[in-house]
Amino acid sequence: MADEENPQAPPPAPETPAPEAVPAPQAVPATSHQGPPRRREGGPPGRRMGGPGGRREGGPGAGPRRGKRQFFRKKKVCKFCVERVDYIDYKKPEVLQTFVQDRGKILPRRITGTCARHQRWLGVALRRARNIALLPFATEL
Amino acid sequence: MEERQYDLIFICRPDTPEEEINKLVATLEHAATERGGKVEKTEKWGTRKLAYRVSKHREGFYVYLVLRSTQGEMIKELERRLKVADPVIKYMTVRLDEEIKRQQKLVQKRERRAARRPRKPAGTGEQAAAAS
Numbered sequence: 001m002a003d004e005e006n007p008q009a010p011p012p013a014p015e016t017p018a019p020e021a022v023p024a025p026q027a028v029p030a031t032s033h034q035g036p037p038r039r040r041e042g043g044p045p046g047r048r049m050g051g052p053g054g055r056r057e058g059g060p061g062a063g064p065r066r067g068k069r070q071f072f073r074k075k076k077v078c079k080f081c082v083e084r085v086d087y088i089d090y091k092k093p094e095v096l097q098t099f100v101q102d103r104g105k106i107l108p109r110r111i112t113g114t115c116a117r118h119q120r121w122l123g124v125a126l127r128r129a130r131n132i133a134l135l136p137f138a139t140e141l
Numbered sequence: 142m143e144e145r146q147y148d149l150i151f152i153c154r155p156d157t158p159e160e161e162i163n164k165l166v167a168t169l170e171h172a173a174t175e176r177g178g179k180v181e182k183t184e185k186w187g188t189r190k191l192a193y194r195v196s197k198h199r200e201g202f203y204v205y206l207v208l209r210s211t212q213g214e215m216i217k218e219l220e221r222r223l224k225v226a227d228p229v230i231k232y233m234t235v236r237l238d239e240e241i242k243r244q245q246k247l248v249q250k251r252e253r254r255a256a257r258r259p260r261k262p263a264g265t266g267e268q269a270a271a272a273s
Contacts, residue, residue: 084251086244090235091150091205093192132150132233133201136192 076113080122088121090128093135100126104136146181146241147208147216151223151232152201155188165226166204172218178210196230 080088090096099107099114099122106126109119129135153162162185170180186203195201210216216234223232 086247087240091148128233128235130192133152133191133193133195133231140193 078113078115078118080118081115085118088118088125090125090132091134093129096122096126096129096135100135102139104139142211142213144209144211144238145213145236146238147210148235148237149206149208149216149219149232150234151204151229152191152195153204153228154198154230155200155202157202157228161228162202162204165228166206169206169219169222172222173208173210173215176210176215176218177212178208178215180206181209182207198230201230 088095099112101107106123109116112119114122126135130137153165166183166185170183173180182205184205186205188200188202191199191201208215208219220232220234223229
Protein backbone atom coordinates (compact mmCIF):
# COMPACT_ATOMS: atom_id res chain seq x y z
CA MET A 1 0.00 0.00 0.00
CA ALA A 2 2.69 2.40 1.06
CA ASP A 3 4.74 1.57 -2.04
CA GLU A 4 1.86 2.33 -4.39
CA GLU A 5 0.96 5.64 -2.78
CA ASN A 6 4.47 7.01 -2.89
CA PRO A 7 5.13 6.58 -6.61
CA GLN A 8 1.68 7.92 -7.45
CA ALA A 9 2.13 11.14 -5.57
CA PRO A 10 5.30 12.47 -7.23
CA PRO A 11 4.47 11.89 -10.93
CA PRO A 12 1.24 13.95 -11.08
CA ALA A 13 2.98 17.02 -9.75
CA PRO A 14 5.51 17.40 -12.60
CA GLU A 15 3.05 16.18 -15.25
CA THR A 16 0.23 18.59 -14.57
CA PRO A 17 2.09 21.88 -15.01
CA ALA A 18 3.94 20.79 -18.15
CA PRO A 19 0.90 19.83 -20.31
CA GLU A 20 -0.98 22.92 -19.25
CA ALA A 21 1.81 25.19 -20.29
CA VAL A 22 2.43 23.57 -23.66
CA PRO A 23 -1.06 23.13 -25.15
CA ALA A 24 -2.36 26.48 -24.05
CA PRO A 25 -0.31 28.59 -26.47
CA GLN A 26 -0.83 26.04 -29.23
CA ALA A 27 -4.57 25.98 -28.75
CA VAL A 28 -5.03 29.70 -29.10
CA PRO A 29 -3.50 30.20 -32.57
CA ALA A 30 -4.76 26.83 -33.89
CA THR A 31 -8.40 27.16 -32.92
CA SER A 32 -8.81 30.87 -33.58
CA HIS A 33 -9.51 31.69 -37.20
CA GLN A 34 -8.28 34.52 -39.31
CA GLY A 35 -10.97 36.93 -38.23
CA PRO A 36 -10.27 37.51 -34.55
CA PRO A 37 -6.46 37.79 -34.82
CA ARG A 38 -6.73 40.55 -37.42
CA ARG A 39 -8.98 42.56 -35.20
CA ARG A 40 -6.63 42.09 -32.31
CA GLU A 41 -3.69 43.20 -34.35
CA GLY A 42 -5.54 46.18 -35.60
CA GLY A 43 -6.67 47.26 -32.14
CA PRO A 44 -3.50 47.65 -30.12
CA PRO A 45 -1.51 49.77 -32.60
CA GLY A 46 -4.27 52.30 -32.69
CA ARG A 47 -4.34 52.53 -28.94
CA ARG A 48 -0.60 52.85 -28.80
CA MET A 49 -0.64 55.64 -31.29
CA GLY A 50 -3.37 57.31 -29.31
CA GLY A 51 -1.29 57.49 -26.16
CA PRO A 52 2.12 58.90 -27.03
CA GLY A 53 2.47 60.56 -23.63
CA GLY A 54 4.51 57.69 -22.28
CA ARG A 55 6.81 57.65 -25.28
CA ARG A 56 7.65 61.31 -25.26
CA GLU A 57 9.49 61.31 -21.96
CA GLY A 58 11.24 58.00 -22.40
CA GLY A 59 13.14 58.90 -25.52
CA PRO A 60 14.03 56.45 -28.25
CA GLY A 61 15.30 53.00 -27.31
CA ALA A 62 16.28 53.80 -23.75
CA GLY A 63 17.26 50.89 -21.55
CA PRO A 64 17.97 47.24 -22.16
CA ARG A 65 14.51 46.24 -23.53
CA ARG A 66 14.78 47.24 -27.15
CA GLY A 67 12.22 45.10 -28.91
CA LYS A 68 8.91 45.23 -27.09
CA ARG A 69 8.56 48.66 -25.59
CA GLN A 70 10.35 51.71 -26.80
CA PHE A 71 9.32 53.93 -23.92
CA PHE A 72 11.18 52.09 -21.19
CA ARG A 73 12.35 54.61 -18.63
CA LYS A 74 15.46 54.23 -16.54
CA LYS A 75 14.47 54.17 -12.89
CA LYS A 76 15.86 57.09 -10.94
CA VAL A 77 17.32 56.41 -7.52
CA CYS A 78 17.48 58.84 -4.65
CA LYS A 79 21.08 59.94 -4.24
CA PHE A 80 20.71 60.44 -0.52
CA CYS A 81 19.27 56.98 -0.01
CA VAL A 82 22.18 55.43 -1.88
CA GLU A 83 24.67 57.23 0.34
CA ARG A 84 22.54 56.64 3.45
CA VAL A 85 22.31 60.30 4.36
CA ASP A 86 20.52 61.00 7.66
CA TYR A 87 20.95 64.74 7.69
CA ILE A 88 21.31 67.14 4.78
CA ASP A 89 23.69 69.88 5.80
CA TYR A 90 22.69 73.38 4.80
CA LYS A 91 26.29 74.52 5.21
CA LYS A 92 27.48 72.73 2.07
CA PRO A 93 26.28 74.77 -0.88
CA GLU A 94 28.29 72.63 -3.32
CA VAL A 95 26.07 69.64 -2.55
CA LEU A 96 22.85 71.62 -2.54
CA GLN A 97 23.73 73.34 -5.79
CA THR A 98 23.12 70.14 -7.74
CA PHE A 99 19.44 70.17 -6.74
CA VAL A 100 18.79 73.66 -7.94
CA GLN A 101 18.04 75.06 -11.38
CA ASP A 102 20.31 77.60 -13.03
CA ARG A 103 18.15 80.42 -11.81
CA GLY A 104 18.06 79.10 -8.27
CA LYS A 105 14.75 77.25 -8.23
CA ILE A 106 14.53 73.99 -6.34
CA LEU A 107 14.35 71.07 -8.77
CA PRO A 108 11.28 68.86 -8.41
CA ARG A 109 11.47 65.28 -7.32
CA ARG A 110 10.37 63.96 -10.69
CA ILE A 111 13.56 65.29 -12.24
CA THR A 112 16.14 64.55 -9.58
CA GLY A 113 14.61 61.26 -8.45
CA THR A 114 14.98 62.14 -4.78
CA CYS A 115 12.70 60.23 -2.44
CA ALA A 116 9.94 62.07 -0.59
CA ARG A 117 11.65 62.05 2.76
CA HIS A 118 14.95 63.36 1.46
CA GLN A 119 13.28 65.95 -0.71
CA ARG A 120 11.62 67.30 2.39
CA TRP A 121 14.93 67.54 4.22
CA LEU A 122 16.56 68.97 1.15
CA GLY A 123 13.97 71.71 0.93
CA VAL A 124 14.64 72.71 4.51
CA ALA A 125 18.39 72.74 3.94
CA LEU A 126 18.06 74.78 0.76
CA ARG A 127 15.89 77.36 2.43
CA ARG A 128 18.36 77.71 5.29
CA ALA A 129 21.24 78.07 2.90
CA ARG A 130 19.38 80.79 1.05
CA ASN A 131 18.76 82.68 4.25
CA ILE A 132 22.43 82.98 5.03
CA ALA A 133 23.45 83.88 1.48
CA LEU A 134 25.09 80.58 0.66
CA LEU A 135 22.60 80.02 -2.14
CA PRO A 136 20.68 82.59 -4.16
CA PHE A 137 16.94 83.10 -3.96
CA ALA A 138 17.10 84.03 -7.60
CA THR A 139 20.23 84.45 -9.65
CA GLU A 140 20.88 88.02 -10.63
CA LEU A 141 21.55 88.89 -14.22
CA MET B 142 14.12 72.64 29.81
CA GLU B 143 16.32 70.11 28.27
CA GLU B 144 19.48 71.13 26.57
CA ARG B 145 19.20 72.45 23.07
CA GLN B 146 21.78 72.81 20.35
CA TYR B 147 22.03 75.73 18.00
CA ASP B 148 24.01 76.74 14.97
CA LEU B 149 24.80 80.40 14.85
CA ILE B 150 26.19 81.88 11.66
CA PHE B 151 26.87 85.53 11.07
CA ILE B 152 28.41 87.50 8.26
CA CYS B 153 30.66 90.51 8.78
CA ARG B 154 31.60 93.17 6.28
CA PRO B 155 34.59 91.98 4.30
CA ASP B 156 36.62 95.07 5.15
CA THR B 157 36.46 94.64 8.93
CA PRO B 158 39.88 93.97 10.47
CA GLU B 159 40.46 90.49 11.83
CA GLU B 160 41.00 91.72 15.40
CA GLU B 161 37.62 93.30 15.49
CA ILE B 162 35.99 90.04 14.46
CA ASN B 163 37.99 88.20 17.09
CA LYS B 164 36.86 90.70 19.69
CA LEU B 165 33.25 90.30 18.62
CA VAL B 166 33.47 86.53 18.78
CA ALA B 167 35.02 86.75 22.24
CA THR B 168 32.24 88.98 23.54
CA LEU B 169 29.63 86.65 22.07
CA GLU B 170 31.23 83.63 23.68
CA HIS B 171 31.42 85.45 26.97
CA ALA B 172 27.77 86.45 26.76
CA ALA B 173 26.81 82.86 25.94
CA THR B 174 28.71 81.30 28.85
CA GLU B 175 27.40 83.98 31.18
CA ARG B 176 23.86 82.89 30.42
CA GLY B 177 24.50 79.23 31.11
CA GLY B 178 25.39 78.23 27.57
CA LYS B 179 28.34 76.32 26.20
CA VAL B 180 30.30 77.13 23.07
CA GLU B 181 31.09 73.80 21.41
CA LYS B 182 32.83 75.06 18.33
CA THR B 183 33.95 78.30 16.75
CA GLU B 184 34.91 78.39 13.11
CA LYS B 185 35.96 81.25 10.93
CA TRP B 186 35.22 80.40 7.34
CA GLY B 187 36.85 83.56 6.09
CA THR B 188 35.75 85.78 3.26
CA ARG B 189 33.30 84.14 0.91
CA LYS B 190 31.27 85.29 -1.99
CA LEU B 191 27.66 85.96 -1.11
CA ALA B 192 24.94 84.44 -3.26
CA TYR B 193 23.18 87.79 -3.38
CA ARG B 194 23.86 91.34 -2.29
CA VAL B 195 23.54 92.00 1.41
CA SER B 196 23.58 95.67 2.37
CA LYS B 197 25.49 96.46 -0.79
CA HIS B 198 28.20 93.85 -0.19
CA ARG B 199 28.96 90.98 -2.53
CA GLU B 200 31.41 89.32 -0.17
CA GLY B 201 31.30 88.60 3.51
CA PHE B 202 33.33 87.16 6.35
CA TYR B 203 31.52 84.12 7.72
CA VAL B 204 31.77 83.07 11.36
CA TYR B 205 30.15 79.86 12.55
CA LEU B 206 29.40 78.91 16.17
CA VAL B 207 27.87 75.79 17.68
CA LEU B 208 26.14 76.44 20.98
CA ARG B 209 24.42 74.39 23.64
CA SER B 210 22.11 75.79 26.21
CA THR B 211 19.14 75.10 28.41
CA GLN B 212 18.23 78.77 28.40
CA GLY B 213 16.43 80.13 25.39
CA GLU B 214 17.19 83.59 26.68
CA MET B 215 20.80 83.16 25.64
CA ILE B 216 19.89 83.12 21.96
CA LYS B 217 17.75 86.18 22.41
CA GLU B 218 20.66 88.05 23.94
CA LEU B 219 23.12 86.91 21.26
CA GLU B 220 20.79 87.94 18.47
CA ARG B 221 20.30 91.30 20.09
CA ARG B 222 24.04 91.81 20.22
CA LEU B 223 24.47 90.77 16.61
CA LYS B 224 21.76 93.14 15.54
CA VAL B 225 23.49 96.01 17.32
CA ALA B 226 27.03 95.10 16.24
CA ASP B 227 28.24 97.33 13.47
CA PRO B 228 30.31 94.97 11.29
CA VAL B 229 27.62 92.28 11.18
CA ILE B 230 25.48 92.42 8.07
CA LYS B 231 23.55 89.15 8.45
CA TYR B 232 23.07 86.46 11.06
CA MET B 233 21.07 83.28 11.48
CA THR B 234 20.43 80.87 14.35
CA VAL B 235 19.13 77.38 13.73
CA ARG B 236 17.94 75.00 16.39
CA LEU B 237 19.35 71.60 15.59
CA ASP B 238 18.82 69.28 18.54
CA GLU B 239 15.62 67.76 17.16
CA GLU B 240 17.23 66.97 13.86
CA ILE B 241 20.22 65.43 15.57
CA LYS B 242 17.89 63.30 17.66
CA ARG B 243 16.11 62.15 14.53
CA GLN B 244 19.42 61.38 12.88
CA GLN B 245 20.59 59.29 15.82
CA LYS B 246 17.32 57.40 15.80
CA LEU B 247 17.79 56.52 12.17
CA VAL B 248 21.36 55.38 12.73
CA GLN B 249 20.26 53.18 15.61
CA LYS B 250 17.49 51.69 13.54
CA ARG B 251 19.88 50.85 10.75
CA GLU B 252 22.39 49.29 13.10
CA ARG B 253 19.71 47.17 14.69
CA ARG B 254 18.53 46.00 11.32
CA ALA B 255 22.08 45.28 10.17
CA ALA B 256 22.68 43.28 13.33
CA ARG B 257 19.50 41.29 12.87
CA ARG B 258 19.93 40.45 9.21
CA PRO B 259 22.67 37.78 9.35
CA ARG B 260 20.85 35.83 12.09
CA LYS B 261 17.54 35.94 10.29
CA PRO B 262 17.13 32.30 9.13
CA ALA B 263 17.97 30.87 12.54
CA GLY B 264 16.26 33.67 14.45
CA THR B 265 12.89 33.33 12.71
CA GLY B 266 12.75 29.63 13.45
CA GLU B 267 13.50 30.18 17.09
CA GLN B 268 10.98 32.96 17.32
CA ALA B 269 8.29 30.84 15.71
CA ALA B 270 9.06 27.98 18.08
CA ALA B 271 8.98 30.33 21.04
CA ALA B 272 5.71 31.87 19.91
CA SER B 273 4.02 28.52 19.49
